[in-house]
Amino acid sequence: MSATPPPVVTRFAPSPTGFLHIGGARTALFNWLFARHHGGTFRLRIEDTDRKRSTEEAVAAILEGLTWLGLDWDGEAVHQFARAERHAEMARQLLAEGKAYHCYCTPEELAEMRETARAEGRAMLYDGRWRDRGPAEAPPGVPPVIRLKVPREGETVIEDLVQGPVTVANAQLDDMVLLRADGTPTYMLSVVVDDHDMEISHVIRGDDHLTNAFRQTQLFKALDWTPPAFAHIPLIHGPDGAKLSKRHGALGVEAYREMGYLPEALRNYLLRLGWAHGDEEIIPSERAIAWFGLDAVGKSPARFDVDKLNNLNGHYIREADNARLVGLLTPRMEAALGRAIGEAGRERLRMGCESLKVRAKTLAELAENAAFYLAERPLELTPKAAKLLRPEARQILARLGPALDGLNDWSEPELGEAVRAFAEAEGAKLGQIAQPLRAALTGSHASPGIFEVMAILGRGESLARIRDQAEKI
C-alpha cells in the first residue's frame, strides 16, 4: 500500500494594488497549468490586508484580466482581509504558547538598529531585544507588536521544486512581526494561515518571494503545520535585462488586449518564457496542460521580447476563426470610425478576413488593414498610393472602368481574367494595371489580392472608386 499523495491545490494570490501585470499573469498561468495538469484545484486569493493600497478597482481589474486570459479559478475568491480575526487568533495562540512575544520597540529604535547593523557590515535584522523581557518592563503608552520567536541557531532549508534545495542560516532570519501594534496581521502571518486553511499543496510564485519561504517555513513549524511545497519561478525582465518597467512589458494584461493581442497568444508566449518542452513553440492550452511540469521550469530570469509575442500573435490570428475575428474587430473599428458598422460592412469584413489576417500581427493592425473595406468615398490616399496614381495611371483607370463594367459576372476569377485581358490589350504588364487599381480601390499600395478586393467591394463601389481616381476625359 502506498500513501496517496495529497490533492494538488495551487493558488494565485495577488495584492490588489494595481492591474494584473505580465509577471503576475505568468505566475497565475503556471499555477493554473499545474493544477489542471494534476486534475487539482486552482484557487484565487486577494491579498488585501494593506487597506491603504488595496482598491476595489484593482480587484476588478485582476479578475477581468484572469478571465480574459482564460485562467478560470475554482470556487470563490478568498479575500484575505476578511479573515484577519482568524489570523490574529493564531498570533495570540503562539503568544500563549510562548512561541511569540510582545515587542515594544519604536520605529526610531528599529531604524537605529538597522543603521548600526549596516555600519558594522551585518545583516539588517531585529536583534530580539524583547525576546526574553516580561511585560513588566513594557514602557508605558507603547502598543506592542507580536513577534515570532524563531530559532537563532541551525539552518532552515526549503526543497524548492524549481530552485532545488536552498539553505539559509537561521542567524540570517530575525523574529518577524506577526501582529502589528494596531492588532492587524502581517502578510507573513496571513499567508501562512490562509495557505494552511485553504489546504494549498503547492505554492508557485515569483522568485522575489524566495526569502519569504524561509520565514513562512519557520511559521508553519511553530504552528505545527506541514508547509506546502514551494516553487519559485524566475522573474521576467525588461529587454534591457533590468527589472520589467512600465516602459516595456509591465503593463496590465488589459493593455495587451487593447493593443490587439489574443489571449491564447499571450498564454503561449508567457508559457515559453522560462519553460520549454523540447523544441515545441506553438503550444495551445490543451497541450500545455498535458505537458506542463515544474521540473521543466528554468532557473534564470527571462527577458520580455515583443517581437516573439508579435510572431506568436500573428500565428494565432491566422488560426483564428473568421467570425470570431469579425466580432473582435467590429467594436474596434466602430470606435475608430465613430459610427456603427452596418450589415453590408460586416459582410465585407467577414469575406475579407481570411486573406487580411495573414497580414497582421495584432488586431489593431488587422483593423487598420481592413479599414478600406468600410471607408467612405472619396478615399484618402497614402503617400505611396498617391505616387502610384500618376496621370498615365489615371488614364489607364479611365479606360479600365468601362471595360470592367461590361462584365456579366462580378466574381474574382472573372475579374482576374478581365484585368489580364485588359493589360494584354494595353500592352502593359499586369503590375502596371494592378498597382494603380489597388491604390484607387484601397487607398494604399499594399493590400490583399486586388481581384478579391473588387469582388468583395462589389461592382458599384469598385467602379465608383475607380472613377474617383480616373482621369476625367
Next chain:
RNA sequence: GACCCCAUCGUCUAGUGGCCUAGGACUCCGCUCUUUCAAGGCGGCAACACGGGUUCGAACCCCGUUGGGGUCACCA
C-alpha cells in the same frame, strides 16, 4: 553592505559526460512564390562569460572570478 539565486546565439530556449564541427524559435539578411504587402518554402549570420580542476573524454560535475538578479518594513 549582508544573505540567497542565476549564467548556451541579440532574445526565448534544447542539451543532464561521449549522439554537439551545439539543435529549434524570434529578429535580421538573401533566394523562391507573386499584381502589391504579407504568409509559406529554401538558405544564411549568430552562443556554451572567464580561469582552474575532476575525467580517457566536458556546454553538461567541482572550485574560484566576473557579470546579472532577488531579499533584507508594524508593504505584499
